[in-house]
Amino acid sequence: MSNKKKQKNHYEQEKAVRRKQRQIVVISTALVIILLVAIIGIVLKTQQSSQPNENQNNQSSQETPSINYKEQPIMGSTDAPVKLVEFGDYRCPYCKEFDEKIVPKIKKDFIDNGKVSFTFINYTILGKGSQLAANAAEMIYHQYPDSFWDFHKALYAAQGDEKKEWVTKDLLTSIAKKTVPSLDEKNYKQTLDDLSYQNNVIQDYNLAKSMKVKVVPSLFIDGKLVNNPLDYHIVKEAINNALKQGNE
Structure with a gap:
């Protein structure tokens, strides 16, 4: 095999490796982002459920106890x-x-x-x-x-x-x-x-x-x-x- 063909094959292999590496990086980054979004969503939902909103507080404070x-x-x-x-x-x-x-x-x-x-x-x-x-x-x-x-x-x-x-x-x-x-x-x-x-x-x-x-x-x-x-x-x-x- 000539040197030119060897160099070309080597170049193609390196190119394929770099392409796979980029794909792995992109996929990994996407997974990390999805995971972070999910975690943030869970935290916010937990905070909202554990702390009554202002309207709920106002409604309960305005309720009058029942008089018999x-x-x-x-x-x-x-x-x-x-x-x-x-x-x-x-x-x-x-x-x-x-x-x-x-x-x-x-x-x-x-x-x-x-x-x-x-x-x-x-x-x-x-x-x-x-x-x-x-x-x-x-x-x-x-x-x-x-x-x-x-x-x-x-x-x-x-x-x-x-x-x-x-x-x-x-x-x-x-x-x-x-x-x-x-x-x-x-x-x-x-x-x-x-x-x-x-x-x-x-x-x-x-x-x-x-x-x-x-x-x-x-x-x-x-x-x-x-x-x-x-x-x-x-x-x-x-x-x-x-x-x-x-x-x-």
């Missing part, structure tokens, strides 16, 4: 399209102001015509007297529901100095005797002695906590907190907005 209205006193129609809920404390002077100045206006403008229902829930944050008063109110509601709102109003009317412990069993008994015609006084006094409805009071307290209630009175209209419940213009506007939303 059958276990709470309601003023007005249970079928009213808009529901108002007040968290209050019988020892709170601002709650008394709300009950005496704001509630009558709500009743006249919205409750009496069936547009709104009003629910009162105890949030006992002002000491033992608050819990005793709440127990008395719970007892009246569960055993004498038709007399509850009369007792409720009379208890606020009898409110004493917030700095003093004015809630006593004698006072609560006196109010009950005036507002509940068929009162079983002996049973009522025993209920106060035993704090028989303390579990109900605790349930209401926990409900208020779960709804992030910080002050009393706190007013919710269809689950939305009203900024200043002692300003009737604000309350009225919020109720009208809720009614409009219900009609849309």
Whole structure:
């Protein structure tokens, strides 16, 4: 074989080897890229599944805990399209102001015509007297529901100095005797002695906590907190907005 042919064959062999090497490099690079993309995809998917997205967080934070209205006193129609809920404390002077100045206006403008229902829930944050008063109110509601709102109003009317412990069993008994015609006084006094409805009071307290209630009175209209419940213009506007939303 001539030298030229040998050189040509050698050149062709080297060329074939280099071509195979390039193919191997290209294939290897492609495999590495595919592997990296797969790894990155797995990592991102894992992070997304382990960390709730912002929309999910916002939705969960906006959800309002369910209120069992059958276990709470309601003023007005249970079928009213808009529901108002007040968290209050019988020892709170601002709650008394709300009950005496704001509630009558709500009743006249919205409750009496069936547009709104009003629910009162105890949030006992002002000491033992608050819990005793709440127990008395719970007892009246569960055993004498038709007399509850009369007792409720009379208890606020009898409110004493917030700095003093004015809630006593004698006072609560006196109010009950005036507002509940068929009162079983002996049973009522025993209920106060035993704090028989303390579990109900605790349930209401926990409900208020779960709804992030910080002050009393706190007013919710269809689950939305009203900024200043002692300003009737604000309350009225919020109720009208809720009614409009219900009609849309």
